[in-house]
């Protein structure tokens with residue numbers, strides 16, 4: 001019989017091993033039940049003091065975290081003991097009987113939306129708790145979540161990578177240094193890869209885990225949108241609702257600022273997001289034609305070379321100058337339109353924006369390019385509104401087209417990010433923020449046709465555009481609308497963003 005570890009633990013089998021250690025299944029011979037446990041051995045490399053120090057810290061950290069956290073929730077293994085023996089470090093912890101999400105996927109293939117949602121809903125409170133302790137897990141991935149056999153609850157393991165945000169490391173000058181990069185490529189967001197994880201880094205990793213379960217694709221196998229940097233994944237699954245996809249998209253947004261700020265927010269989004277909340281705004285369609293919804297509207301979109309990969313709030317928005325109301329005849333359209341706006345403008349003219357932009361053609365008002373002609377772009381006051389310094393910008397009309405093109409392509413996170421924060425936070429339009437937005441655009445609207453776009457005014461910082469839209473709703477109805485958009489020039493990202501719609 002093998003000697004007992006620490007005179008107490010009988011190793012039964014090896015569960016895994018990595019660069020810094022090994023994990024064993026063992027039996028506690030000093031407990032009456034001979035209960036089984038998991039022992040993690042961390043092996044420092046003796047001749048490398050830096051690594052020795054890192055491993056030692058990792059060991060102590062995992063033990064302390066498990067002691068603190070594991071006692072408070074049963075979805076984190078409890079710490080049973082930790083000890084040092086012959087220069088090696090051991091952590092003894094609760095054995096979670098069940099299978100990792102990786103094993104589950106390998107056994108049963110793709111998981112359904114409802115199964116994945118259940119996992120997220122059950123895991124997010126654990127993350128909320130960890131984050132409330134100012135701890136970032138940093139290595140959430142299918143391998144580190146075990147579905148417990150007895151109740152199917154997800155249990156989070158492997159706390160060797162956690163970073164306590166309070167425990168910033170100081171360098172020799174006494175300045176805080178960024179933490180050592182720990183995490184799994186693909187599952188960790190870019191800020192974490194740069195050594196600066198934030199709480200929403202864990203939400204990103206959880207979102208990537210969900211995508212793996214829904215699509216079977218590892219993060220490296222997924223494409224990204226060259227214009228926005230966002231990950232494109234939903235076409236790999238046929239059975240995910242736009243609302244659920246929207247929640248995951250928000251979790252995995254490239255920039256932390258575009259993600260859910262907290263685990264609770266993401267949890268609420270999942271709980272509310274089951275299409276149970278009312279439409280974005282109450283609306284009565286002005287006219288309804290019973291024409292069938294068209295097949296998926298597709299618009300050629302060229303990657304715009306000058307477009308930055310991500311969304312940054314617009315800097316100091318200039319004050320909005322309302323233009324003349326256009327087509328004021330329809331008294332019902334206000335609220336409806338507002339929701340639309342928020343939702344999505346675009347349709348066809350991306351072509352124009354990019355064609356014009358890429359060709360570096362000066363945007364001479366009144367000059368009609370072939371693309372513009374195709375898209376029925378009209379400029380009402382061409383000579384007066386042209387801005388001499390903005391000749392190589394995308395046109396405001398094209399920005400509106402681009403907005404709706406994103407919606408038609410299901411890129412709701414991207415279109416949402418084309419709204420100014422104040423429009424995003426407009427509770428009349430979006431009572432539940434982004435959730436209301438995706439509920440409307442993803443849940444109820446099949447596509448939007450931009451039948452006409454006309455420039456009302458433009459200067460270096462603001463523009464006003466009138467658009468005629470046609471909404472093809474999922475219930476088969478078709479609803480026309482006229483909307484006046486206010487746009488602001490976002491110099492940082494070289495694009496127009498929508499600040500208002502009426």
Ligand SMILES: Nc1ncnc2c1ncn2[C@@H]1O[C@H](COP(=O)(O)OP(=O)(O)OP(=O)(O)O)[C@@H](O)[C@H]1O
Pocket residue numbers: 015016017018019022023038040077093094095096097100143146157158160
């Ligand atoms: N508390 C636990 N209960 C049940 N199984 C566990 C527990 N902790 C780890 N395991 C399993 O042991 C195996 C090894 O896990 P562990 O995460 O410790 O090592 P690793 O993944 O090889 O290394 P790393 O720490 O670098 O991620 C995995 O299959 C994991 O699911």
